[in-house]
Amino acid sequence: MELTADQDDELRALTTSSEVSAAVGTRARIVLWHAEGRMKKDIAVLAGVSRPTVDLWLGRYAADGAAGLFATKPGGPREQVSADVRSHVLALTRVTPPAETGLSHWSTRTMADYVTRTTGTPISHHWVANLWREHGLKPQKQGTFKLSKDPAFADKVADIVGLYLDPPGSAVVLSLDEKTQIQALDRTQPLLPIEFDRSEQRTHDYVRHGTTNLFAALNVGTGEVVGDCVPSRNGPAFLAFLKKAVAPHAGREIHVVLDNLSTHTTPDVKAWLAANPNVHFHFTPTGSSWLNQIETWFGIITRQAIRRGTFASVQVLVRTIRAYITSWNTDPRPFQWTATADEILAKVRLTQLNIKKLVANNTK
Known part of the structure; x- marks a missing residue:
């Protein structure tokens, strides 16, 4: 398993955060140790867990990213979130976080905190993780689309x-x-x-x-x-x-x-x-x-x-x-560029339109 720099930073933050349980920190270390090339049986000894438990959390991380390391409670009511807030989160996910956040990319927790604070509608990071999974969004892996202000x-x-x-x-x-x-x-x-x-x-x-x-x-x-x-x-x-x-x-x-x-x-x-x-x-x-x-x-x-x-x-x-x-x-391998200029510019126009809608909705 290879980790991007952002994934590595996010996992290391979980191992030191006072806001998550020690169990979550251990799960993050399991993923980090596996990325370093350690054998699963050795990871189990280091973490003080069974070998199947190592497989469990590696599998959940591979499927859901850092959000998968947080145990979900069975049952309970499903969060009721309006269509406007859903659209708001989906649009934000596809762009670089606002400069005032100081963030380089979104995580489920930073997204939930930001949307709760700016819209007044409380959402959980579990809900964000489910929404991203539903729409196939993985900002922790693929990054976001940064808009350029270059006039040319x-x-x-x-x-x-x-x-x-x-x-x-x-x-x-x-x-x-x-x-x-x-x-x-x-x-x-x-x-x-x-x-x-x-x-x-x-x-x-x-x-x-x-x-x-x-x-x-x-x-x-x-x-x-x-x-x-x-x-x-x-x-x-x-x-x-x-x-x-x-x-x-x-x-x-x-x-x-x-x-x-x-x-x-x-x-x-x-x-x-x-x-x-x-x-x-x-x-x-x-x-x-x-x-x-x-x-x-x-x-x-x-x-x-x-x-x-x-x-x-x-x-x-x-x-x-x-x-x-x-x-x-x-054995050099050239990269195959596939996106045309028209496709890129169309994506920029769509992103700009989504941002304008978000700004308009937040100023109402």
């Missing part, structure tokens, strides 16, 4: 999606970005239940040895990745990596998809582009990093090599990243 959003989407779906003949399309402040963490073994220090409320100790920044460029056509780890993320470092990324394609037209950071538009970068007219930049809309295919690859390397790795130094972390890139390129 439509034009940029059409430009970049056009490169993905119908690249210019014989041209190379590179998806480029940087993953910053990757930590070299030295993880100790989790504490056994009998040794668990409830005053500390933790299951791991961490020793941080520093960070590195990963520049990476994905060849959209072949799936090959060029990467480089650097101590500083600045204009000179970006330009040096850009030259490295385009070097294998000398003499060809090269289209680079990237975001419009200040380090990507320094005078030195602009001068280099002027001297290399075969290289063309295509900037993603503001707040729309999901449009850059390298972000998908960053997610993969994070899950498979970085998040639960143990690195005694930054040098060990860098060697691990380089080894992963070398291994990836032995």
